[in-house]
Amino acid sequence: MNLHLLRVFFHVAEQGSFSRAAATLYISQPAVSKAVRELEKQLGLPLLERGASGANGGRGFRLTDSGRTLYEHARGIFALERAAVADILARVGSQRGKLVVGASTTIAGYWLPSYAARFLHLHPSIHLEVKVGNTQEISRSLIECEIDLALVEGIVEDPRILMTDWQEDEMRIFTHPGSKVDRTQNVSADMLREEIWLVREPGSGTREVGERMLQDHGILPGRMIQIGSNEGIARTVAAGIGIAILPALVARELVNLDKIRAVNFHPMHRSLFLLQLRERPQQPLVQKFIEILRSPG
Numbered sequence: 478m479n480l481h482l483l484r485v486f487f488h489v490a491e492q493g494s495f496s497r498a499a500a501t502l503y504i505s506q507p508a509v510s511k512a513v514r515e516l517e518k519q520l521g522l523p524l525l526e527r528g529a530s531g532a533n534g535g536r537g538f539r540l541t542d543s544g545r546t547l548y549e550h551a552r553g554i555f556a557l558e559r560a561a562v563a564d565i566l567a568r569v570g571s572q573r574g575k576l577v578v579g580a581s582t583t584i585a586g587y588w589l590p591s592y593a594a595r596f597l598h599l600h601p602s603i604h605l606e607v608k609v610g611n612t613q614e615i616s617r618s619l620i621e622c623e624i625d626l627a628l629v630e631g632i633v634e635d636p637r638i639l640m641t642d643w644q645e646d647e648m649r650i651f652t653h654p655g656s657k658v659d660r661t662q663n664v665s666a667d668m669l670r671e672e673i674w675l676v677r678e679p680g681s682g683t684r685e686v687g688e689r690m691l692q693d694h695g696i697l698p699g700r701m702i703q704i705g706s707n708e709g710i711a712r713t714v715a716a717g718i719g720i721a722i723l724p725a726l727v728a729r730e731l732v733n734l735d736k737i738r739a740v741n742f743h744p745m746h747r748s749l750f751l752l753q754l755r756e757r758p759q760q761p762l763v764q765k766f767i768e769i770l771r772s773p774g
Contacts, residue, residue, distance in 0.1 A: 479519065480554075485512035486524060487551040490540055520547075552621075557757075560622040564760045575604040576762045579615040579627035581682050583707055584749060587726040588644065589628065596769050603762060613680035619754055625763050627752040628770075630682025637755055643770060644749040647725040648690065650740040651732075653717045664742045666695045673719035674698040675710045683707060686747045687722040694743065711737060 488498040489509060499506040517524050524544035527537065540548060563575070576596075580589050585607055597605055608615070608624050612631035618624045620637055633640055650669070652658050658668060677684035691698065702719060704710045707727045714721055715736035722745070731737045751770065753759070 479516065482512050482516040482519070483547075483551050484555070485509055486516050486544075487548065487555060489513055489525075490544065490548040490551075495537075556620075556622040560754075560757055563622075563625075564758055574762055575606065576766060577606045577608060577624045578766065579608045579610070579618050579624035579629075579752075581612050581615055581629045581631070582609055583630055583646075583683060583724055583727060584628045585609040586708075587724070588749065592766075592769055596766055599769075600762075600765065611678065611680045612682040612685070616752060619752055622754070622757065625760070626766065629750050629752060630747065631680075631685040631750075632682075633750070633752060639753045639755050640750050641753075642748050643751040646747050646749050648686065648722055648745040648747055649725055649728070650720055650742050651711070651714050651723050651728050651737045652720045652740050653714055654735060654738055656717075656720070658720065658740050659738050662741060664740055669694075669696050669720070669740075669742070670699060672698070674701045675704055675713055675719045675721040676701050677707065677710070678703055678705050683722070683724070690722060690745050690747075 485498065485502065485504075488501050489495055492498045492501060495506050495509050495513075499509045502509070513525065520543075522543040523541050524547060525538040526541055578589070578593075589607065593605060593607065597603065608618060610618070612629040612633065615624070615627045615629055616633045616635060616638060619627045620635070628643060630646070650658075652672075658664050658672065661668065676687065702713075704713060707723055710721045711723055711728050711731055713719065714723075715731050720740065725739075728737060728739075732739065751767070753763075
């Protein structure tokens with residue numbers, strides 16, 4: 478397969494437009510159209526259904542089933558190409574370069590800063606970038622080679638990703654001072670079922686772990702309110718609305734101010750994970766950062 482023709486097709490599919498693909502590749506639009514037709518001829522398969530409107534309307538074509546399949550393969554090929562370029566550049570002396578770390582929101586805010594500071598102290602010329610998102614978003618970025626390694630709270634079940642234990646995080650149920658569960662010495666699962674539960678969005682590691690913990694204790698919340706960050710959940714609890722499972726680190730400041738309190742219920746723990754892409758060679762900067770992650774605080 479001609480990789481130049483594949484690259485042109487990939488940009489057409491990615492941009493949703495022949496003209497935008499031409500501008501991205503710095504070639505003429507007729508050259509783009511010719512390249513796509515030549516690729517279809519080589520493969521003996523139609524890749525685009527011309528004259529049809531796409532999902533967003535007005536695109537002038539849509540991908541055939543074969544086109545969609547080839548696009549997914551091409552996306553993986555060119556993601557690995559970007560990774561290869563980044564790896565080679567990073568190997569030139571290891572004194573200059575860029576490292577992109579993906580982290581789920583709680584890790585980025587509460588765990589990662591001290592490790593990042595130690596890394597930059599030892600390697601001041603390295604440009605360190607942190608990409609933040611929930612566990613699903615971060616694992617997807619790792620597969621796309623947009624980040625070099627990742628630290629997440631949720632379990633990732635993808636054979637392309639190597640997941641190893643990194644840290645253990647204490648989780649507690651929190652409520653506001655004076656609430657019914659706060660005033661109760663021995664809180665039962667039945668009592669907790671009656672409360673309003675504040676939860677993270679689907680795809681969040683905290684949401685996934687919290688749901689599993691509730692199931693383990695036989696708690697099926699009757700009513701839930703979804704909030705997009707642990708900090709937002711903690712402050713909503715402090716405002717007197719509902720209860721939530723939160724990492725103890727996230728709640729520590731509000732606990733010290735007596736704005737929220739840990740419920741007298743079983744303490745829980747979860748693992749935090751280090752993610753790496755199995756087929757991607759480990760560049761020296763990644764090795765150095767992992768050494769710091771694994772070293773005693």
